[in-house]
Amino acid sequence: MFSIRLEQPADSVAIEELLDLAFGADRRKKTSYRYRDGIAPLADLSFVAEAEAGLLVGSVRYWPILAGSTPALLLGPLAIEPARQGRGVGRALVFHSLDVAAQAGHRLVFLVGDPAYYQRFGFDPVPPGIVMPNESPARLQYRLLDPSLALPEKATLRRSQSRAAHRAGRGASLAGKAIAGASCIP
Numbered sequence: 001m002f003s004i005r006l007e008q009p010a011d012s013v014a015i016e017e018l019l020d021l022a023f024g025a026d027r028r029k030k031t032s033y034r035y036r037d038g039i040a041p042l043a044d045l046s047f048v049a050e051a052e053a054g055l056l057v058g059s060v061r062y063w064p065i066l067a068g069s070t071p072a073l074l075l076g077p078l079a080i081e082p083a084r085q086g087r088g089v090g091r092a093l094v095f096h097s098l099d100v101a102a103q104a105g106h107r108l109v110f111l112v113g114d115p116a117y118y119q120r121f122g123f124d125p126v127p128p129g130i131v132m133p134n135e136s137p138a139r140l141q142y143r144l145l146d147p148s149l150a151l152p153e154k155a156t157l158r159r160s161q162s163r164a165a166h167r168a169g170r171g172a173s174l175a176g177k178a179i180a181g182a183s184c185i186p
């Protein structure tokens, strides 16, 4: 059994250890970290999975980015404690956080990862006009949270410091309700 809750400041050491374990200590050399350096993750979309005795067994975070001038989210890192992998923890963290993001008015999400894993969450490889410089195009994926949004035909992904601009402005208060209702999932 595990439960999902919002990340708290006291989780940061355990999360850093988990990320080192999952991705290696040189993970900060990855291109995606250039979009995170010096920018805090979005606190209302950063979730952890907690097992018995409060043990932290999973983490997902999101950063604000821009696709050209279109505000978007960068999902990740997503990491599950090795002994707990393959038990639905990653699936629960991704589905829950995407639900909260959509309810909060976020419209577009990108990530860098294995398409074979992320297609189950509705992610597709980006079309050729969407570029994250120095990243493999095959690993760059997107999902529209708002189907009325048109993906820009051509756009380079850029760092963003802005947090407020990443919401459409609707439904933000719903996020808290969804979090309070975060379920315990076997």
Ligand SMILES: CC(C)(COP(=O)(O)OP(=O)(O)OC[C@H]1O[C@@H](n2cnc3c(N)ncnc32)[C@H](O)[C@@H]1OP(=O)(O)O)[C@@H](O)C(=O)NCCC(=O)NCCS
Pocket: 022, 023, 078, 079, 080, 081, 084, 085, 086, 087, 088, 089, 090, 091, 092, 112, 113, 114, 116, 117
């Ligand atoms: C990848 C990861 C986040 C998945 O989380 P998880 O809790 O282990 O996975 P879930 O239990 O939700 O899902 C398991 C399913 O995903 C599949 N899966 C796991 N990793 C996969 C991968 N890299 N590629 C394709 N499928 C993958 C499993 O085969 C399983 O498939 P099934 O449902 O058909 O049996 C986790 O294994 C992990 O932390 N790995 C190391 C870090 C990492 O690679 N993070 C992702 C960055 S792209």
